[in-house]
Amino acid sequence: xxxxxxxxxxxxxxxxxxxxxxxxxxxxxxxxxxxxxxxxxxxxxxxxxxxxxxxxxxxxxxxxxxxxxxxxxxxxxxxxxxxxxxxxxxxxxxxxxxxxxxxxxxxxxxxxxxxxxxxxxxxxxxxxxxxxxxxxxxxxxxxxxxxxxxxxxxxxxxxxxxxxxxxxxxxxxxxxxxxxxxxxxxxxxxxxxxxxxxxxxxxxxxxxxxxxxxxxxxxxxxxxxxxxxxxxxxxxxxxxxxxxxxxxxxxxxxxxxxxxxx
Numbered sequence: 673x674x675x676x677x678x679x680x681x682x683x684x685x686x687x688x689x690x691x692x693x694x695x696x697x698x699x700x701x702x703x704x705x706x707x708x709x710x711x712x713x714x715x716x717x718x719x720x721x722x723x724x725x726x727x728x729x730x731x732x733x734x735x736x737x738x739x740x741x742x743x744x745x746x747x748x749x750x751x752x753x754x755x756x757x758x759x760x761x762x763x764x765x766x767x768x769x770x771x772x773x774x775x776x777x778x779x780x781x782x783x784x785x786x787x788x789x790x791x792x793x794x795x796x797x798x799x800x801x802x803x804x805x806x807x808x809x810x811x812x813x814x815x816x817x818x819x820x821x822x823x824x825x826x827x828x829x830x831x832x833x834x835x836x837x838x839x840x841x842x843x844x845x846x847x848x849x850x851x852x853x854x855x856x857x858x859x860x861x862x863x864x865x866x867x868x869x870x871x872x873x874x875x876x877x878x879x880x881x882x883x884x885x886x887x888x889x890x891x892x893x894x895x896x897x898x899x900x901x902x903x904x905x906x907x908x909x910x911x912x913x914x915x916x917x918x919x920x921x922x923x924x925x926x927x928x929x930x931x932x933x934x
Contacts, residue, residue, distance in 0.1 A: 798827030808907030852876025855887025
C-alpha cells in the first residue's frame with residue numbers, strides 16, 4: 673500500500689466514509705503477506721516510496737503472477753525484472769490490459785507509471801551492445817517518476833560523440849553510465865560534471881573482460897571523484913539509485929525552494 677492510498681484511507685476514516693473494521697481489513701496485509709512460497713512486502717512502498725520489485729529468474733510463472741497480483745492491488749505500478757518472453761506472456765494473460773513488457777530491458781511493468789516525470793537523469797552508454805542493461809535502468813527510473821534523457825553509443829573510442837553532448841550532461845541531476853569492454857567511460861564523464869555518476873559495468877567484451885569483471889574493477893578504481901559503482905549488468909539497481917537521488921535533489925528542504933537542474 674503506497675502513501676497516497678494510506679492517506680486517502682485515513683481521510684475517509686476521519687470523514688466517516690469508512691468505518692474502522694473496514695479500514696483495518698484493508699490494512700491487515702501490512703507489513704507483509706505470507707503466500708507460502710514468498711512473503712510479499714506490502715509495507716515497502718510506505719518505507720521507500722516504491723513497492724517491492726520482483727526478480728523473475730528462479731520463480732515459476734504462477735509464483736510471479738501471484739506475487740505481482742498482490743503487489744499491484746496496493747500500488748499503481750509494479751516492476752518484475754529479468755522476465756523471459758514466456759513469463760511476460762503468462763503475466764499478460766493473467767492480468768489483461770495492465771501489463772507492458774519491455775523486451776530489450778526484459779522488464780515487466782504492471783499498472784500505470786507516472787505520466788508527469790521530474791528532474792533529469794542522463795543515461796549514457798559506451799556502445800549499442802550495452803543497450804539491454806541501459807534500458808533496464810532507464811525504464812526503472814521512469815517508472816519511479818524520473819525523466820530520463822538517453823545518450824547512446826558515446827564511448828571513449830570516439831570521444832567527440834560524448835563531448836558534443838557536454839551541455840546535456842551538465843544539465844543532469846545524476847548521470848548513469850553503462851559500459852563494458854575496459855569500462856573507461858564513467859571516469860571521463862565524472863571528469864566533466866559536478867553531479868553524481870552511477871557506473872554500470874556490463875558483461876560486454878572479449879575474453880580478458882572476464883564477463884564484466886575488468887570493467888567493474890576499472891570503475892571501482894576510477895580516479896575521478898563522484899563515481900559510485902553497481903554490480904555487473906545491474907541496470908535495475910542503477911536506475912533505482914538514480915531515481916532516488918533525482919527525487920531527493922528536487923525535494924524542498926524546510927524553508928528553501930526546490931533545487932532545479934543547472
